[in-house]
Amino acid sequence: MNFPLIHNIHYTWTGWPTPDISFPPEPDAAFFASLVLLWAKDGLELVSREWKQNLLHMSFRAEPGVSPVFCASRVKGRLQHALRAKGLPNAFSRKVSVRALGINVSDIVTRYLRNQTVHADYADPRYLRQFSDAAEEDASLDLSQPIETGSGRYWYNLHMVLVTENRVKIGKEDFLPKIPAAVEKWASGSGCAVKSVAVMPEHIHLLFRGAPDKSPAELAESCWSILNRGAGCRLYSDRIYIGTCSEYTLRAVL
Secondary structure, three states: OOOOOEEEOEEEEEEEEOOOOOOOOOOOHHHHHHHHHHHHHOOEEEEEEEEOOOOEEEEEEEOOOOOHHHHHHHHHHHHHHHHHHOOOOOOEEEEEEEEEEEOOEHHHHHHHHHOHHHHOOOOOHHHHHHHHHHOEEOOOOOOOOOEEEOOEEEEOEEEEEEEEHHHOOOOOOOOOOHHHHHHHHHHHHHOOEEEEEEEOOOEEEEEEEOOOOOOHHHHHHHHHHHHHHHHOOOOEEEEEEEEEEEOOEHHHHO
């Protein structure tokens, strides 16, 4: 199923040359113009670049079907091919770095989720307390730490919001007990680590570290499917928001 995701996804990619080798001087505008077109076909829009002899640093706005691993592969691969075509040195180190960035830093998103029920306006405090009791936060999970793989380091934190179908309100007596268990099942099966969960009557917030080989779209679809399967009906609609975040904001890069 293809979701009409509301998304805000940005990645930065950093590559280094092999030891004792330097990158050539920054190529001309035509070199990047052709790369921009190729990356656009991959779902990556070049936003900024920094070209130094000891590192290359680029930021991209990404489509939701682009995973960090795919981003790393296409950015490095197309750069290598373009440099070879111009007869320029392109001895890249095997190690790269990909960081997901957002408008807000991860700590701000964590605090926002923590305060969801505190600021909610519902007449019955007992009803609201049910959702406060369902909230979860893993204090041991440090989202500032990367995922280390054989090819590099990935900082891949995501904030996702799902809305109930037709804005139906859920309660403890029906769906509420099933949701945390469904979130846990989804995280375990998809290789994600959940930092915070805030269940509200008409929507749910999730802040989590994603598996870098899975795109935001894949993770959103699998979460939607497992939550609804756990509820036993189409509790959540396909109106989903997903966005990247980190300990740095987009502003720090752009």
